Amino acid sequence: MAVEVFMPKAGMDMQEGTIIQWLKNVGENVEEGEGLLEIETDKVTMEVEAPATGVLLCRYFEDGAVVPVVTTIGYVGEPGEAVPDKPQLAGIVAKTAPSEMVETVEKQKPVLADETNGVKATPYAKKMAVANAIDLNEVPPTGPAGEIKGRDVEREIAKSPLARRIAEDKGIDLSAVTGSGHQNKVMKSDVLAKIAEQETPGVTAVVLNTTPLSGMQKVVGERMVKAHTEIPCVTQNTKVDMTKLLAFRKQINENRENKLTINDFIVKAVAKVLLHDKKVLVSLGDKEIIHHQDVNIGIAVALEEGLIVPVVKNADKKSLEEISETVKSLSAKAKSGGLMVDDYQGSTISISNLGMFGVHSFTPIVNQPNAVIIGICAIEEELALVDNQVENRKKMMISLTYDHRLVNGDVAAKFSLKVRDLLENPMEILL
Amino acid sequence: MPKKEITYANAIKEAISEEMIRDEEVFMMGEDIGIYRGAFGVSGDLVETFGEDRIIDTPISELGFVGCAIGAAVAGMRPIVEIMFSDFMTVCWDMIVNQAPKMRYMFGGKVSVPMVLRTASGGGTGAAAQHSQSLEAMLCHVPGLKVIVPSTPRDAKGLLKSAIRDNNPVIFLEQKLLYRTKGMIEEEEFTIPIGEADIKREGKDCTIITYGRMVQMCLAAAESLEKEGIDVEVIDLRTLLPMDTEAIIKSVIKTRHALVVHEAVKTGGIAGEIIARIADSEAFYYLDAPLKRLASEDVPVPFCPVLEKGILPDEAKIIATVKEMMA
Numbered sequence: 001m002a003v004e005v006f007m008p009k010a011g012m013d014m015q016e017g018t019i020i021q022w023l024k025n026v027g028e029n030v031e032e033g034e035g036l037l038e039i040e041t042d043k044v045t046m047e048v049e050a051p052a053t054g055v056l057l058c059r060y061f062e063d064g065a066v067v068p069v070v071t072t073i074g075y076v077g078e079p080g081e082a083v084p085d086k087p088q089l090a091g092i093v094a095k096t097a098p099s100e101m102v103e104t105v106e107k108q109k110p111v112l113a114d115e116t117n118g119v120k121a122t123p124y125a126k127k128m129a130v131a132n133a134i135d136l137n138e139v140p141p142t143g144p145a146g147e148i149k150g151r152d153v154e155r156e157i158a159k160s161p162l163a164r165r166i167a168e169d170k171g172i173d174l175s176a177v178t179g180s181g182h183q184n185k186v187m188k189s190d191v192l193a194k195i196a197e198q199e200t201p202g203v204t205a206v207v208l209n210t211t212p213l214s215g216m217q218k219v220v221g222e223r224m225v226k227a228h229t230e231i232p233c234v235t236q237n238t239k240v241d242m243t244k245l246l247a248f249r250k251q252i253n254e255n256r257e258n259k260l261t262i263n264d265f266i267v268k269a270v271a272k273v274l275l276h277d278k279k280v281l282v283s284l285g286d287k288e289i290i291h292h293q294d295v296n297i298g299i300a301v302a303l304e305e306g307l308i309v310p311v312v313k314n315a316d317k318k319s320l321e322e323i324s325e326t327v328k329s330l331s332a333k334a335k336s337g338g339l340m341v342d343d344y345q346g347s348t349i350s351i352s353n354l355g356m357f358g359v360h361s362f363t364p365i366v367n368q369p370n371a372v373i374i375g376i377c378a379i380e381e382e383l384a385l386v387d388n389q390v391e392n393r394k395k396m397m398i399s400l401t402y403d404h405r406l407v408n409g410d411v412a413a414k415f416s417l418k419v420r421d422l423l424e425n426p427m428e429i430l431l
Numbered sequence: 432m433p434k435k436e437i438t439y440a441n442a443i444k445e446a447i448s449e450e451m452i453r454d455e456e457v458f459m460m461g462e463d464i465g466i467y468r469g470a471f472g473v474s475g476d477l478v479e480t481f482g483e484d485r486i487i488d489t490p491i492s493e494l495g496f497v498g499c500a501i502g503a504a505v506a507g508m509r510p511i512v513e514i515m516f517s518d519f520m521t522v523c524w525d526m527i528v529n530q531a532p533k534m535r536y537m538f539g540g541k542v543s544v545p546m547v548l549r550t551a552s553g554g555g556t557g558a559a560a561q562h563s564q565s566l567e568a569m570l571c572h573v574p575g576l577k578v579i580v581p582s583t584p585r586d587a588k589g590l591l592k593s594a595i596r597d598n599n600p601v602i603f604l605e606q607k608l609l610y611r612t613k614g615m616i617e618e619e620e621f622t623i624p625i626g627e628a629d630i631k632r633e634g635k636d637c638t639i640i641t642y643g644r645m646v647q648m649c650l651a652a653a654e655s656l657e658k659e660g661i662d663v664e665v666i667d668l669r670t671l672l673p674m675d676t677e678a679i680i681k682s683v684i685k686t687r688h689a690l691v692v693h694e695a696v697k698t699g700g701i702a703g704e705i706i707a708r709i710a711d712s713e714a715f716y717y718l719d720a721p722l723k724r725l726a727s728e729d730v731p732v733p734f735c736p737v738l739e740k741g742i743l744p745d746e747a748k749i750i751a752t753v754k755e756m757m758a
Contacts, residue, residue, distance in 0.1 A: 124687050124719040143720075144758045150687060150719040 002077030003052040009069040010041050011341050017041050018215050019073070021063045024056045030076055037073075042219040043308075043344065045337050052076050060087040121148035128153040140175075159186040166191045172198075216306035227368050232404040235363040235375075238416040240423050242379050242394045248426040263299075263353050264324040266376055269422040269429050270351065271295050271315035271323070273415065280415050281348045282406045283369035289406060290369075298347030298367055299327055301334040308334050309367055311347045320430060351376060361397045371406040374419070375399035396423075433618040440473045440610040442584035443549070446591035447474070447511060449620065451481055454509060457595060460487040460496055461513030461549075470515045471551055471610050493523040497548065501531050501600075504546040509595060516562045517552035517604060520570075531600035532575025543598045547591070552580070552604040553644055553694055554739060560731035563739075565643075565695035570602050571672045571704065577601040577625055578672040582646035584614035586669055589623030597625060606644045628675035630682070634664035637688040637753055640679055640705055642668040645692045645744060652749035661757055671701055676708050683714040688756050690723045692744055697726035720756045725749060 007017050020038040024030055030050040037048050050056075057075040061067050075083040119136040121129070125148045129136045134156050141148040159167075159174050163186045167174045170191070177194050179186035213221075245265060253259045274281060274295045281292040295316035298309040310330035315323060333339045350367040353376040364375040377397035384393040398419060402412045422428050437445070451457045458481075464474040465488040478486040489496040493514055500510035514520055520527055527548070535543045554563030570578045577599055581587035587605070594601040631646055632653050639649045646667045653663035664682050668674060683689045689709055691702035702724035709715065709722060728742040 122719045123715055124717045127716045144755075 002057055002075040002081045002083050003054075004072045005036060005048065005051060005074040005076060006072045007039065007067045007069050008046075008048060010046060011043060014041050014043075014069055016066050016068045019061055019063055019065050019067065020045060022059060023047075024050075026056050026059055027079075028056050030054065030056055036076075040215040042215055043341070044216075044339055050076055055079050057081060057083050119148060120146060121153075122150060124150040125153045128157065132157045160188065162188045163191045166195075170195050214305040216303070216308070220306045223368065224365055227365050231366050231368070233363075233366055233401050234404055234409065234412070235399055235401040236409070236412055236416060237361045238398045238400065238413070238420055240396045240398055240420045241384075242396045242423065245423055245426040246379070246394055258321075258324065258328075260320065260324050261327075262355070262379070263351075263376070264320060264327060265426065265429060266353075266419075266423065267297055267299070267312065267315060267327065267351060268318075268320045268323050269419055270349070270374060271297060271312075271318070272422060272429060273418045274349065275316040277415065277418060279411050280372045280402070280407055282371045283348075284371075284403070284406055292348040294346070294348055296346050296348045298344075298350035298370070299330065300350060300352040300367075301331045303334060308339065308344055309347060309350055310334050310339055310344045313346065350374070355379060355396065361399045364399060364401050366401055366403050371403045372412065372415075373401050375401065434615045435618055436613050437584050437588075437616055438610065439581075439584045439587050439606070439612050439614070440471060441475075442588040442614075442616060443473050443591055443605065444475050444477065446588045446595070448477060448480065450509075450592055450595040451477075451485060454595075456507065457509045457511065458485040458487065458503075459511040459513065460489050460500060462489055462491055462515050464488060464513055469513070471605075471607065473549075473605075473610070474513070493519050494526060497523040497526040498530070500546050500548075501526060501534075501544055504531075504544045504600075505534065505542045509545045509547075511547045511549060511595060514548060514550040516558075517550040517566055518561050518564050520548075520550060520566065520602075527570070527576070527600075527602070528573050532573050535599070536575060544600045545598045547594045547597075547601045547603055549591075549603045549605060551607045551610075553606050553608060554727075554732045555608045555644070555694075555743060557734065557736050557739065558607075558732075559734040563732035565604075565693070565727075567604055567671055568695055568699055568701045568704075571701055575600070576672060577670065578604065579625065579670050580604045580606070580643040581669060582606070582609070582631075582643050582667050584612070585616045586623060586629070586667070588616055589621055590625065590669060592622045593625050596622070601625070604643070608644055612647075623669070626670045626673045626675060628678040629667045629669055630664065630678070631667045632663065632665040634662040634686065636662040636686055637690065637757060638664045638666060638679070638682040638686045639690050639692055639749070639753070640666045640668065640682075641692040642671065643694065645694055648744070648746050649692055649749055652746045652753070655746070655750055656753055659754070661753060663753065674705070674708070676712070679705065679709060680712045680714045683709050684717045687717050687719040688753075689714075689718070690725060690749075690752055690756060692725045692749060694727055694743060696729050697724060698729045700724070700726050702726055723752055723756055725752050 018040040020040050022037045023035050030036060032050055032053045034050045035047040036050045039046060039048055054076045057077050059074045061073050067073055072087045121136055128150060134153055136148055139148050139152050139156050142152050143149045158179060164174065166188060172191055172194055174186055177186050177190050180190050181187045249260060249262065249265060283290040294314060297312045297315045299312060300307060300309050312323060312326050330343060333343065347367065347370060349370050350373045352364045352373060354362060355376050355378045358378045361377050362375050364373045366373050377399060379394050379396045382393050382395045383390055398416055400412055400416050447459060463470055465478040465483060465486050468475050474486060497512055500512040503510045531544045531546060553565050556563065567578055567580060570576055577597065579590050579594060579601060581590050591603060594603055632650055641649045649665045653665055656663050664686055666678060666682055691705045693700055693702055706722045706724060725744045725748055730742055733739045733742065
């Protein structure tokens with residue numbers, strides 16, 4: 001019997017996945033467990049394995065398609081076996097999650113049904129559309145039930161017929177034109193101005209090419225906007241004297257094969273402070289502040305297609321060496337796309353390190369639901385007075401951003417100072 | 432034009448008094464309207480002015496005295512009959528439905544029934560399921576009757592005078608909770624024609640069609656909504672039968688939104704009729720949101736004041752419904 005291949009639900013909040021590419025053509029033999037296609041979720045890319053041995057009988061969606069989770073995307077079975085014409089939902093999932101199934105079905109419906117059933121508009125909107133020769137299919141609806149209201153048609157009418165015709169000829173999107181006429185009516189002059197604007201070199205930047213927004217970058221973007229708009233954030237810069245730590249690290253690394261990075265020391269120092277001071281390990285609940293026990297430090301890793309923050313779990317219980325190994329393995333996995341869901345979930349605080357790029361200070365954006373993110377900056381040489389002697393010291397900025405709904409300035413500053421004191425007395429980190 | 436302040440109850444008494452002076456065929460009968468001065472104090476000292484022959488106390492037998500009034504009307508008098516609570520109309524249903532409204536038609540116009548049946552209607556007083564109903568929709572289902580529900584002292588006086596002068600049976604549904612409310616009326620004599628709605632507030636965004644006690648509530652809601660940029664028109668129907676359909680349609684064509692508010696229960700209520708008239712008219716083509724009605728829940732009026740308040744329409748519910756329509 002043919003076995004369905006469906007879009008997996010790879011995380012609790014995964015709603016849909018993108019088919020990056022099929023690895024098998026229809027008719028090709030596949031082994032159970034063999035990679036059948038690659039998909040991209042909002043967090044990772046992964047391979048979907050063949051659910052059975054046989055041939056790939058059909059593919060309902062092609063490369064690039066965005067498909068709701070648990071939707072059947074193909075079948076594997078014996079050659080010549082009959083399969084449904086249209087994709088269906090996986091039966092097992094439908095039983096356990098009826099509400100989600102309904103949602104998925106509705107999502108697919110519009111393409112099939114709505115175009116043939118006519119347009120949903122109020123009687124007044126229809127009357128206005130007929131009287132003004134407006135095609136209701138062209139009118140964006142704003143009604144609460146997705147219906148076209150009178151105001152929507154009025155907005156359309158507020159574009160003069162001449163302006164509309166010129167726009168059509170020149171391929172101008174009228175919704176992007178600001179009207180200068182009565183009640184913002186779009187006039188001929190407005191359309192001509194828009195055309196001139198588009199044709200004038202130098203006014204608009206020349207587009208080299210466009211690249212599609214990757215699933216990951218889309219999610220990163222959405223999360224950034226959410227954090228940036230929701231959180232009243234403050235960034236505090238604290239300068240740290242790294243001279244001793246650099247010397248200490250050099251000494252330790254002398255006889256080591258796996259060299260410890262400055263970042264490892266910083267993660268360890270942060271973990272050590274958090275062992276005793278958990279005031280910044282908080283999240284905002286619906287009506288309460290959630291205090292976390294676990295010191296799970298998220299480490300921001302830059303990727304070509306975006307950004308991901310794998311988590312060093314229970315960093316306070318790990319030795320410097322264990323932290324170093326964990327960070328190395330996580331960032332290697334992140335770069336090869338091999339992170340599992342568990343690897344990037346559950347952080348209680350995050351670190352973003354831009355030191356290697358010579359950044360003096362910056363304003364990192366809090367990684368929700370964390371309350372704090374620690375930005376690590378470049379180590380710079382500075383002349384300083386030490387015991388009345390001018391010395392060359394190595395200074396580094398810690399740019400710590402906090403969610404002011406959860407953490408106050410004194411708490412954040414005291415936390416930064418504890419991290420600074422530890423980094424300035426590196427032996428203490430290991431004690 | 433000089434004006435004076437008067438309560439709703441006294442405006443009704445003035446109408447009765449003026450008409451009794453004007454026409455000696457006018458008289459009133461009902462329970463406790465004489466020495467007791469009326470259950471809601473409407474008749475007051477009328478018995479002292481006009482004597483017990485014209486302000487007649489009756490036994491507790493609505494079927495009997497309403498029948499008596501119909502007989503007097505057929506014989507050429509102009510009776511006003513008071514039923515203490517409108518709920519008790521049901522015990523004289525044969526008179527109200529089968530006799531009074533049918534006679535002129537069945538006798539080929541040889542007789543008429545110039546009777547006014549006044550009665551106290553509506554809830555909000557903690558008077559429970561048998562003393563709080565709003566039964567106007569049942570009356571509107573009977574051709575041959577006229578049904579009036581005044582919302583202000585001025586409307587009450589002007590419309591009652593017209594009702595007394597009308598040659599057909601008129602049911603005059605007074606609003607219990609409005610008896611003590613005050614309003615301004617002319618010093619001079621005036622009447623208000625039956626069958627004309629009154630636009631109590633002009634607006635351009637949404638029409639609320641209502642009557643009786645709900646009018647003040649809708650006006651208050653309109654004030655609040657104005658602060659949120661929604662300009663509401665409030666139509667007080669005043670007469671439910673015959674209904675001023677033209678005023679409704681004209682307004683809905685202007686505002687493109689219509690909400691009907693009444694205190695009577697929703698199912699089978701007059702709101703359904705009003706909405707049907709809009710849907711069945713030119714106004715349909717101007718609608719920019721579904722037609723809505725706000726009415727009491729379909730339950731007997733509870734005795735518990737909290738529950739009674741819960742089932743009745745109120746200002747907050749009106750505001751919420753209008754906002755939902757204008758979304």
